[in-house]
Amino acid sequence: DNKLWTTIAALKAGKTVPCGPEAALPQVICVNGIQEVSTIHSFPDALIKHQINDRGEADRVYVEGLTQALMGCYEERLLPHEAGIPWAQAGKTKHF
Structure with missing residues (x-):
């Protein structure tokens, strides 16, 4: 629920x-x-792709290589910027 x-x-x-x-x-x-x-932050324009459907319309937007990059980060227990992924930027630290 x-x-x-x-x-x-x-x-x-x-x-x-x-x-x-x-x-x-x-x-x-x-x-x-x-x-x-x-x-x-935005992804680099070169990585943003549009999937075209049967009617010739761009109906999905995706980031090329994002799935593989994030799966690799998960498996290595790293944040994207720690893994050296070019588009990734480290955030600031916040203490609560």
């Missing part, structure tokens, strides 16, 4: 909310912190 709809249903029924504000606060702090540590 979706947490939002479960919470709404609990509130409507006068029941206890399964995940109260005290449980959600750490997630909110992390999301806010992520937005403070780095600007959003």
